[in-house]
Amino acid sequence: MNKINESDLHALFELLPEECRQTSVKSVIKKALKSHSVDYVRETILYSNTYSDDPRWQAYRFYLGESIEKGWGKGFIDYAHGESTDVFLHSRRQVSIPVLIHDSRRGCKISQQVLTERGIPWVR
Numbered sequence: 001m002n003k004i005n006e007s008d009l010h011a012l013f014e015l016l017p018e019e020c021r022q023t024s025v026k027s028v029i030k031k032a033l034k035s036h037s038v039d040y041v042r043e044t045i046l047y048s049n050t051y052s053d054d055p056r057w058q059a060y061r062f063y064l065g066e067s068i069e070k071g072w073g074k075g076f077i078d079y080a081h082g083e084s085t086d087v088f089l090h091s092r093r094q095v096s097i098p099v100l101i102h103d104s105r106r107g108c109k110i111s112q113q114v115l116t117e118r119g120i121p122w123v124r
Contacts, residue, residue, distance in 0.1 A: 016045065017060065025057060025060065028061055028068070029064075045073075047072060050076075050106070053106060070094070072099065074088065075087025075088030089113070092114045105123075
């Protein structure tokens with residue numbers, strides 16, 4: 001179990017969309033920091049900011065929690081910067097079809113690739 005550094009927690013909290021800076025969302029981040037690195041949580045927040053499309057903070061909290069728990073954001077930063085997609089591609093291959101379709105519709109080319117590999121059409 002990791003000790004939570006308050007400055008790391010604050011920096012991560014600042015990455016959240018302003019409307020999602022709620023105490024219960026902060027609790028999700030605190031919980032994640034107990035078992036994951038700051039870099040892992042940062043990457044997952046950035047992933048969630050990109051692909052969570054419900055503007056309600058409650059929906060964002062759920063999406064972020066699922067993303068942390070299931071590793072949906074692994075490799076996202078490299079992918080977003082146009083670098084190696086291997087880790088993100090591997091994480092996408094572990095994701096459920098509904099999430100792949102959702103992220104594909106939000107513009108995730110790696111999710112589109114995985115759906116194509118599985119022979120599943122996705123519609124914009």
